[in-house]
Amino acid sequence: xxxxxxxxxxxxxxxxxxxxxxxxxxxxxxxxxxxxxxxxxxxxxxxxxxxxxxxxxxxxxxxxxxxxxxxxxxxxxxxxxxxxxxxxxxxxxxxxxxxxxxxxxxxxxxxxxxxxxxxxxxxxxxxxxxxxxxxxxxxxxxxxxxxxxxxxxxxxxxxxxxxxxxxxxxxxxxxxxxxxxxxxxxxxxxxxxxxxxxxxxxxxxxxxxxxxxxxxxxxxxxxxxxxxxxxxxxxxxxxxxxxxxxxxxxxxxxxxxxxxxxxxxxxxxxxxxxxxxxxxxxxxxxxxxxxxxxxxxxxxxxxxxxxxxxxxxxxxxxxxxxxxxxxxxxxxxxxxxxxxxxxxxxxxxxxxxxxxxxxxxxxxxxxxxxxxxxxxxxxxxxxxxxxxxxxxxxxxxxxxxxxxxxxxxxxxxxxxxxx
Numbered sequence: 001x002x003x004x005x006x007x008x009x010x011x012x013x014x015x016x017x018x019x020x021x022x023x024x025x026x027x028x029x030x031x032x033x034x035x036x037x038x039x040x041x042x043x044x045x046x047x048x049x050x051x052x053x054x055x056x057x058x059x060x061x062x063x064x065x066x067x068x069x070x071x072x073x074x075x076x077x078x079x080x081x082x083x084x085x086x087x088x089x090x091x092x093x094x095x096x097x098x099x100x101x102x103x104x105x106x107x108x109x110x111x112x113x114x115x116x117x118x119x120x121x122x123x124x125x126x127x128x129x130x131x132x133x134x135x136x137x138x139x140x141x142x143x144x145x146x147x148x149x150x151x152x153x154x155x156x157x158x159x160x161x162x163x164x165x166x167x168x169x170x171x172x173x174x175x176x177x178x179x180x181x182x183x184x185x186x187x188x189x190x191x192x193x194x195x196x197x198x199x200x201x202x203x204x205x206x207x208x209x210x211x212x213x214x215x216x217x218x219x220x221x222x223x224x225x226x227x228x229x230x231x232x233x234x235x236x237x238x239x240x241x242x243x244x245x246x247x248x249x250x251x252x253x254x255x256x257x258x259x260x261x262x263x264x265x266x267x268x269x270x271x272x273x274x275x276x277x278x279x280x281x282x283x284x285x286x287x288x289x290x291x292x293x294x295x296x297x298x299x300x301x302x303x304x305x306x307x308x309x310x311x312x313x314x315x316x317x318x319x320x321x322x323x324x325x326x327x328x329x330x331x332x333x334x335x336x337x338x339x340x341x342x343x344x345x346x347x348x349x350x351x352x353x354x355x356x357x358x359x360x361x362x363x364x365x366x367x368x369x370x371x372x373x374x375x376x377x378x379x380x381x382x383x384x385x386x387x388x389x390x391x392x393x394x395x396x397x398x399x400x401x402x403x404x405x406x407x408x409x410x411x412x413x414x415x416x417x418x419x
Contacts, residue, residue: 008333011311015081015329018336021307025082028293030306031091031285032078032114034071035299036099037317038064040134044167044237045195047229049301049315050097061321068106070317072113073324074298079117088121089114091285091295094128094148100135108146110298115147125150125284127189130178133170137181144185150283151182152191152220157198158212159205165198165243166226167233172212179216189281191220196254198226199234199243206254210261219281221267222274223258225251252408259404270354272407290349292342300330308337347417352410356382356399362417369416370400378406378413 039050056062061070092114094107107128114120127150128143140151157163158172175192182190192213196206213221228235228245237243259269267275270282271290288295297304300320303312311334314320323330337345343361350357359367359381373379379400406413 008312008335011329011331011334013328015077015331017081017306017309021309021336022082022085024307025085025294026087029090029284029288029291030087030293031093031288031295032075032089033285033295033297033302033304034092034094034099034110035297035302036067036094036096036102037300038067038096038101039098040101040131041167041169042233044165044233045226045229047232048097051317056317059316059318061325062317064102066321067102067317068109070321070324071110071298073327074330075110075113075117075296077324077327077329078296078298086119088119088124090121090124091288092120092124092126093285096129098131098134099128100130100139100143104139104142104146107143107148111147125189127152127191127283127285129154129193131170132174132178135178135181137184140178140181140185140187144187149187150189150191151187152193152222153178153182155192155209155213156195157201157205158209159201162198162201162205162209165200166195175212176216179218189219190216191222191283192216192218194221194223194258195226196223196258197246197251199238199245201246203250203253203257207257207261210258214261214265220274220276220283221262223255223262224273225255255408256404259407268354269407272352272402272410287353290353292346292349308342310335310337344418348414351400351402351414351417354401356401357417358397358399360397365419366417369419373400373406373413373416377403378409379403 035049037050039052042050042052051062092111099107111126126148128148129152131154143151153175155175156166156168160172163170163172179190194209194213226246228238234243238245262275267277269275270279271286274283274286276282294306295304296306297313300313300317301315303310311331313330314323314332320330346361347357347366350361359370362370370379370381374381379402382399382401383397402410402413
């Protein structure tokens, strides 16, 4: 959830959507993203819309104690906007921030509100993010009992010195304990998030983090290259030459190491930065983002997308709570996507997936670039899976899929396809 959204257009005070957007509801997967904006401390690299207790102070409506009430008010607004249309919730994702800084009872109450206002699919994927030092055995048991079936722990690194550079406060030795608690509580899926490319991190240290993560036998792993976002504490340190950023060649070496180590351990990539032990462990909520599904983002700064309309909420928790508690939309602005924007976004996002991008999505200029990308070893061409076709009689669709080298140069591939 980046801090700087586009300018957009004015959003209706009542949150109403165009008729054509409402007509698309139910035709694609639909989920809720619940943004929990609280953190115990602010990590130096983080650009997300998060706040510590000291930053919020005593701002009215911004406390953890009242946050669930505000989130539930927005869920009820979503029901009013969508009306009586029959839509099942396929995924719910509690992100942040640190969702497990809220009591498990509050997370459960938010889930209960979704269940009361909407039908939650019997096989819905319900995920919460968590930091290893923000949750205990009782919390995990309560979360699972309340309907959360998937947990994603922010491991980032197994090396204390790297964690210190990232301003992460947890003890890496706590990871085995929290993963064991999650398994004992009955979580069907456990995911670990890693970051590579921290200033000063060696290839051996990154290898150590990968092996440590694999020793916990997660179902899913994310590995993200560290990006120095403008305005962050890390960016200021880089500007003052206090730390030296990792160069592109080192980042590439670390990505290739991760892909090789994970593949050898039975984890296959399904998105450029995500690996899983089989398709059943793919994160369905994130797939909805990458495949243009619909989701309602609840919380300050949260982004939503339904039927080609995208909007984003006001950022400050106090302003957010003030609006939703008066029955008003917390949207700061929105944009209605035209067909060309939708097409370009499909290229941007679907190219990142192992299922690839149908060549039918490309315009003439994009198609003309494909042969060169194949020649350069950046993509391969394959036929689409029959399960993805709208009809068993439909012709197989030729799809473009990134090679490992292509994943390293994914941005360049996309630029060539939309030039």
